[in-house]
Amino acid sequence: QVILVESGGGLVQAGGSLRLSCVGSIPPFKDFPVGWFRQAPGKEREFVAVISWDGANTFYQDSVKGRFTISRDNAKITAYLQLDNLKPEDTAVYSCGLGESYALIPRGEKIAYWGQGTQVTVSS
8 A cells, every 4th residue: 555655844944954754664665776856836846866775875966965865774664865954945745766776766767656745845
């Protein structure tokens, strides 16, 4: 039924921080890369970050480099996205996805499962 569940969103002022969680419900979660995406009002969903199955490799969208950090704890079947120095333009619904390929996640392709999303709102 529900494979991935995000949490941790909220309302913060510019410059603030949030830590998002993506909790998997199945052990095979640990065998696949996880991506974070976001969709702002009136815009299409965009790629934010990806992490390999073992956490050894990460890749970020240019606009969040140095501010966001993706990580995972496979023992907890959980991936995280640490959001620091948030800006109003970061406001969006953030979703995690379990992907087939690390290389294809930045393109939004071959995402097997999606979470329902968690709202991040950054005020000026």
